[in-house]
Amino acid sequence: MxxxxxxxxxxxxxxxxxxxxxxxxxxxxxxxxxxxxxxxxxxxxxxxxxxxxxxxxxxxxxxxxxxxxxxxxxxxxxxxDDPRQRWYPADPKLRGQVAMWLAMADEITRTASATRLHDALGYTHLDIEACRRGARAAFRVLDDHLAEQHAATGLRWLVAAPEPTIADLACFPYVALAGEGGISLDEFPALRRWVWDFRHLPGFVGMSGIFPAGPA
Ligand SMILES: N[C@@H](CCC(=O)N[C@@H](CS)C(=O)NCC(=O)O)C(=O)O
The missing domain is CATH 3.40.30.10 (Glutaredoxin)
Known part of the structure; x- marks a missing residue:
């Protein structure tokens, strides 16, 4: 199989x-x-x-x-992932939160991924400023959420669970690659922390432009 x-x-x-x-x-x-x-x-x-x-x-x-x-x-x-369901928790509230962030992942593709296609692959027909604005607006929502949830509960991932889920994986790559589309993460400290945590997960392989964390 x-x-x-x-x-x-x-x-x-x-x-x-x-x-x-x-x-x-x-x-x-x-x-x-x-x-x-x-x-x-x-x-x-x-x-x-x-x-x-x-x-x-x-x-x-x-x-x-x-x-x-x-x-x-x-x-x-x-x-x-059966039976543990670590990546897609069965709890109804967590599942609802996962679905919410999966929808956000598509918004991130529509905006941040488009800026990268524009800058790296020459997709010049895209409205680059609108895409960058949209990406920053999405990043602001993510950054505020991560910062507030961490301050209130100590939890570090997008949904209110102790381990990362498919919500984190879905939102991750085009945040981590934002620089390739001309978007700095300087104004998003909680997102930078989250990207760092994600890159340090055991078994993380990365891709061109997102490298696995090296030895400490
Ligand atoms: N909602 C789709 C979007 C996929 C998507 O935009 N893929 C890019 C490659 S990363 C693509 O095929 N773009 C070509 C196009 O949209 O015409 C998903 O999440 O898989």
Whole structure:
């Protein structure tokens, strides 16, 4: 049993899925997609057979095909993290909080990831200032939440649980890569602490631009 991941190494959304598969110990293989410069994700074959939205990531788990990083994290954690459910806690309130932050992860992709596509891959048609404003607004919400929750409860992750969940994984990459889109994290100290904590999790592999923490 091998999960196939339609993958592009520089994609933060694909990173979320790779890292989850590794943490869950699920056997998997990458199916490389020539995202840039080939735009293979927009080819007629890809649109017709893999994802009509023309986006990565997509997984194929023994014929079960699923798109969208957040949906894939929910599926993988629900299917393969049993019985502990550490990554997708069963408690109804925690689950509600996870869903709330997964929606925020999509907003972060829409804004912060777009600034990186603009600056690093030449997607010059994007309204870069609107994307940067949107990313900073999302980061402000995350930063305030992390700071307030930590001060009130000592908890360090997005949902009110002692360990990180798929909510953290979903929001993480495009916060950590914000500098590649011209967004400084200087004004977001709680986010910087959270990125540091996340990079120090055992088994964190990272990706280009987000390196695992080295020895102390
Ligand atoms: N909501 C989707 C967004 C995925 C997404 O934007 N993926 C990027 C690669 S990181 C992509 O395929 N962009 C091409 C496009 O949107 O046209 C998810 O979270 O998976």
């Amino acid at each position: 091998t999960v196939q991941l339609y993958d592009y190494p520089l994609s933060g959304n694909c990173f979320k899925v790779r890292q989850m598969l590794l943490w869950l110990g699920v056997d998997h293989a990458s199916v490389p997609v020539d995202f840039h410069p080939g735009r293979e994700h927009k080819s007629a074959t890809f649109l017709a057979t893999i994802n009509p939205l023309g986006q990565l990531p997509v997984i194929d788990d023994e014929g079960f095909v699923l798109r969208d990083a957040q949906a894939i994290l929910v599926y993988l954690a629900s299917r393969y």
